Amino acid sequence: MHDEDLSGVEREQDAVRAARRIRATRRGLLVGGLALVALGGGALLVRQIRRSGGPAPAWTPLRAITPPDAPAALSPAVEAPGIDTAMMVWAHADDDIIFANPGLADAILSGATVRAVYVTAGDAGKGIDYAREREAGIRAAYDVMRGVTGEWDEREITLLSGARITRFVPADEPRLSISVLRLPDGGLDAKGFAATGNAGLTQLINGDAAELVPIDGGPAYDLPRLTATLAELLAAAAPRHVCTNVPHESAYAHGDHPDHSCVGSLVRASAPAVGLTAERMSYYLGYPSQDQPVNVTGAVLDAKVEVYRTYAADDPVVRCAEASTCLAQPGFGEWLRRTYPKTEAELRLS
Structure with missing residues (x-):
């Protein structure tokens, strides 16, 4: 059916329905956006993982790491010696x-x-x-x-x-x-x-x-x-x-x-x-x-x-x-x- 075949009343009704759909879509986008913010990065990430079947990490080249010098003194982090540490x-x-x-x-x-x-x-x-x-x-x-x-x-x-x-x-x-x-x-x-x-x-x-x-x-x-x-x-x-x-x-x-x-x-x-x-x-x-x-x-x-x-x-x-x-x-x-x-x-x- 083409627009020219609709009566004025029908066209008005279609316009009202279209406006409602737009408002509903906007509300959905707003709610969805707020939900993403509320979830936080970690929770959103896990939900993405669960939907996709597993994580897909990025691969980024890494520079060579310069080895440090040996500690010059006894560290405050020393703990009592143990067995098979x-x-x-x-x-x-x-x-x-x-x-x-x-x-x-x-x-x-x-x-x-x-x-x-x-x-x-x-x-x-x-x-x-x-x-x-x-x-x-x-x-x-x-x-x-x-x-x-x-x-x-x-x-x-x-x-x-x-x-x-x-x-x-x-x-x-x-x-x-x-x-x-x-x-x-x-x-x-x-x-x-x-x-x-x-x-x-x-x-x-x-x-x-x-x-x-x-x-x-x-x-x-x-x-x-x-x-x-x-x-x-x-x-x-x-x-x-x-x-x-x-x-x-x-x-x-x-x-x-x-x-x-x-x-x-x-x-x-x-x-x-x-x-x-x-x-x-x-x-x-x-x-x-x-x-x-x-x-x-x-x-x-x-x-x-x-x-x-x-x-x-x-x-x-x-x-x-x-x-x-x-x-x-x-x-x-x-x-x-x-x-x-x-x-x-x-x-x-x-």
Whole structure:
């Protein structure tokens, strides 16, 4: 039917209906826009991941990292020596329980000393309160792995490097500790978040950002301070073994979170300064582990998922009430079913 065949009344009615459709569309766009703002970067990101079937991180070239000098004195971060000390240095508070378990849980159950360090706040631009929720979640996950729920002591430590870290130690078990640097999250696109100046580890390493300010307001890090801090923490722990993310130089870093590969490269560059040889290092595949065969099953998988579920109870972005719900999360479910440590010789370095 053409317009010229409509009566004046019909044309008026069509105009009213069209105006209503326009108003409804505008309301929908407004509500949708407000909803995106309310969700925040992290929650929106996870919903995108769930719809798409997994994350699609950006691949950004990374400059070579200049190794730091060895610490000149005994660090204030030194803790009591332990048995079979393992140093764990990760980009985010959950990298270890997703990618390095069941190895981490086995070490804790064996009585080994474990010193964990998380370099970024994993804040997704959502601020310190969200970062602290993640930190509470990882402490709860460690309680599950050690089989004891108790109080954790918290204190701030100013290092020789000038950095300030926050350390958590179970009041009843000093062989375990968690230290956080709370640097800004770099995001899947390696461009950071507006709330933290659109800068993260990628920009710091590549010289596009002169420094990064921790989201808790601590002293800023330039790249020499960051590598010196990592070397100092490694020396203070005196570990027998070091576990971290796969470095950027590895073919396995393609498709991984940019923060993961930045931290792997930072640790790999810093470790030799304190006498840690390649044989004492393990690098864990991150997102690309989903392309490898499943190797965590049965009761071991059940235990791993329970640790993750406990952590996720404090992380509103990935919260899952049941094990089946956790395993149904695209990306996360695949990573939980796998763990792939690599030696220096196995990294397929470019």
